[in-house]
Amino acid sequence: MSHATRYGFWHRNIHWLTAALVIAALALVELHDLAQRGSALRSNMMYGHMQFGMAVLLLFLPRLVLRLTGMEPPVEPAVPWWMHLPARAAHGIFYLLMVAQPVLGILMVQASGRSLAFLGLPIPSFVSPDKALAKTLDNLHVIGGNVFLWLAIVHAAVALWHHWGRKDNTLRRMLYSRD
Ligand code: HEM
Numbered sequence: 621m622s623h624a625t626r627y628g629f630w631h632r633n634i635h636w637l638t639a640a641l642v643i644a645a646l647a648l649v650e651l652h653d654l655a656q657r658g659s660a661l662r663s664n665m666m667y668g669h670m671q672f673g674m675a676v677l678l679l680f681l682p683r684l685v686l687r688l689t690g691m692e693p694p695v696e697p698a699v700p701w702w703m704h705l706p707a708r709a710a711h712g713i714f715y716l717l718m719v720a721q722p723v724l725g726i727l728m729v730q731a732s733g734r735s736l737a738f739l740g741l742p743i744p745s746f747v748s749p750d751k752a753l754a755k756t757l758d759n760l761h762v763i764g765g766n767v768f769l770w771l772a773i774v775h776a777a778v779a780l781w782h783h784w785g786r787k788d789n790t791l792r793r794m795l796y797s798r799d
């Protein structure tokens with residue numbers, strides 16, 4: 621009997637699109653400190669960070685639907701049962717962060733009294749300006765951002781280890797080439 625050897629086409633697309641947006645958001649915010657304070661470059665980098673971050677939130681719902689309705693192709697050669705546990709935990713944390721991180725960012729900016737727009741469309745204000753709240757949300761956003769960064773590095777390293785070290789089809793299930 622034949623079975624799926626890769627994630628669905630749209631699932632793969634949305635995985636790589638989200639990955640690119642997250643990596644771009646992280647790179648912009650980590651590098652923006654190199655630009656001079658008050659410069660247009662610095663504020664454009666933060667603008668990009670926020671737009672890419674909000675796009676991650678927009679893609680979350682279709683992604684969740686694809687995940688819940690799609691097939692998870694088997695890993696070949698099969699991995700020991702316990703290896704699924706850290707993988708599931710990491711994927712679960714990613715799903716949580718893909719919602720929590722942009723939401724914290726949006727609320728943080730609004731609590732600090734600034735208005736927000738996504739691709740030019742104004743976003744309604746969910747919180748009133750409140751300095752203490754903004755600080756708390758900022759702290760949570762920084763912690764979440766750092767977890768996101770390190771989890772992404774480990775996740776990518778593990779994917780490459782599966783491909784080149786263990787030589788299984790874990791990475792190919794997310795790619796486009798013919799088997
Ligand atoms: C996937 C989405 C996102 C990720 C991974 C992310 C990650 C991060 C990280 C790592 C930092 C820097 C932390 C540090 O200083 O070490 C940061 C800062 C910041 N982020 Fe995000 N972020 C995301 C979405 C957003 C969104 C949607 C907004 C607002 C609309 C936002 C607004 C900000 C702001 C204003 C800062 C600067 C905070 C400060 O200067 O203390 N972020 N983000």
Ligand code: HEM
Nearest residue numbers: 635638639642643687707711714715772776779790791794
């Ligand atoms: C930084 C952003 C990334 C995020 C948020 C992310 C998120 C995820 C999530 C949640 C899954 C579970 C399948 C799903 O529900 O879609 C997954 C699977 C996968 N990702 Fe990523 N990913 C990122 C970057 C990468 C990179 C850079 C690589 C490659 C080097 C990669 C390779 C894979 C592979 C091979 C799988 C399939 C693993 C499996 O099914 O166990 N990802 N990713």
